[in-house]
Amino acid sequence: MEEESRRKMKEKFGLRRDMSKEFLAEFLGIFVLIKIKFSSTFRTVLYFTESFMTFTVGVSHVNPAVSLAMVILGKLPLKKFPVYVVAQFLGAFAGSCAVFGLYYGELKCRKCGKTKITGENATANIFASYPAKHLSVLNGFVDQVIATGALVLCILAITDRKNIGAPKGMEPLCIGLTIMAIGVSMGLNCGYPINPARDLGPRLFTAVAGWGMEVFRAGGCWWWIPVAGPMVGGAVGAGIYFLFIDLHQPEPQKQDDNNVQDKYEIISRNTV
Numbered sequence: 087m088e089e090e091s092r093r094k095m096k097e098k099f100g101l102r103r104d105m106s107k108e109f110l111a112e113f114l115g116i117f118v119l120i121k122i123k124f125s126s127t128f129r130t131v132l133y134f135t136e137s138f139m140t141f142t143v144g145v146s147h148v149n150p151a152v153s154l155a156m157v158i159l160g161k162l163p164l165k166k167f168p169v170y171v172v173a174q175f176l177g178a179f180a181g182s183c184a185v186f187g188l189y190y191g192e193l194k195c196r197k198c199g200k201t202k203i204t205g206e207n208a209t210a211n212i213f214a215s216y217p218a219k220h221l222s223v224l225n226g227f228v229d230q231v232i233a234t235g236a237l238v239l240c241i242l243a244i245t246d247r248k249n250i251g252a253p254k255g256m257e258p259l260c261i262g263l264t265i266m267a268i269g270v271s272m273g274l275n276c277g278y279p280i281n282p283a284r285d286l287g288p289r290l291f292t293a294v295a296g297w298g299m300e301v302f303r304a305g306g307c308w309w310w311i312p313v314a315g316p317m318v319g320g321a322v323g324a325g326i327y328f329l330f331i332d333l334h335q336p337e338p339q340k341q342d343d344n345n346v347q348d349k350y351e352i353i354s355r356n357t358v
Contacts, residue, residue, distance in 0.1 A: 105169055112173035113180070116148040116283055120181025124288070125188065127212050149281045150174055151320030155238045158324040159332070171283070178287030182213055186295055201296045203304050210297050210304075213288035215279040215312050217305045226276055226308065230315025231322060233272045234280045238323030240264040248335045279312035286313050 101107050147153045153170045156162035162170070186193070193209065203210040210216070217226050244252045244260045252260040269278045279285040289309055292301050302309045 109169055109173045112170050113177040116174050116177035117181045119148055120178050121184050124185040124212060150283050151234050151316040154317055155320040155324035174283035175287045178283045179291050182288040182291040203297055203300050210292050210301055213292050214285050215277045217276045217308050221275045226311045227315045229275045231319040233268055233278050234316040234319025235323035237268055237280055238320050239327055242327045280316050282313040282316050
């Protein structure tokens with residue numbers, strides 16, 4: 087009975103179009119990422135405790151820069167790119183709402199820093215990146231291009247079936263460790279946003295949630311750097327991977343299903 091009810095519900099409410107399924111995957115993927123990442127960052131900013139990073143990867147890109155790299159390499163149809171990006175920004179915005187609601191009581195108690203954007207006790211940096219005092223605009227842009235390019239290069243190497251890659255099922259863990267390594271080695275300047283949706287979506291949220299439009303003017307109008315820099319970095323990373331790796335790999339041999347099945351049956355008979 088339960089199986090029959092589930093089947094009917096799936097037939098009635100289940101999505102049929104792949105585009106809709108991918109939209110939900112992107113939305114949910116970055117929602118979870120933002121929820122966990124910002125919650126850990128919240129503890130760091132308000133309690134000065136050591137934060138931890140958790141990254142959700144797998145069925146979705148959760149990053150417009152990664153989606154752009156996939157378009158450039160022909161791994162994602164161009165018509166799907168806007169859908170992915172919209173889903174990623176909406177998911178990041180929704181994740182910020184969830185974190186704000188979860189810790190609203192704590193923010194309300196800390197009146198001096200509740201809506202402070204920069205300086206001591208600032209809380210806007212929980213949701214978006216802001217530059218260190220030593221960082222210039224050009225340096226910040228280059229920082230994001232290099233960091234995101236490194237991320238895309240590693241993701242492509244890990245997921246490329248023509249490459250040695252990571253063991254099957256271990257790709258999400260390897261990508262998460264890659265992001266952690268980038269954060270440890272390149273996070274000094276501005277906290278390694280490396281994701282336009284992860285920065286702009288939450289920044290828009292803080293603008294309407296009490297911090298005001300100053301979130302776009304702070305740091306010499308810094309806001310566009312974590313948006314444009316990662317997109318350029320994603321394109322650069324894709325180009326480098328294609329020129330240095332993908333272009334020189336032999337095409338995989340195509341085998342039809344019947345040949346594969348025949349080989350499987352022969353091996354099975356010989357090993358029984």
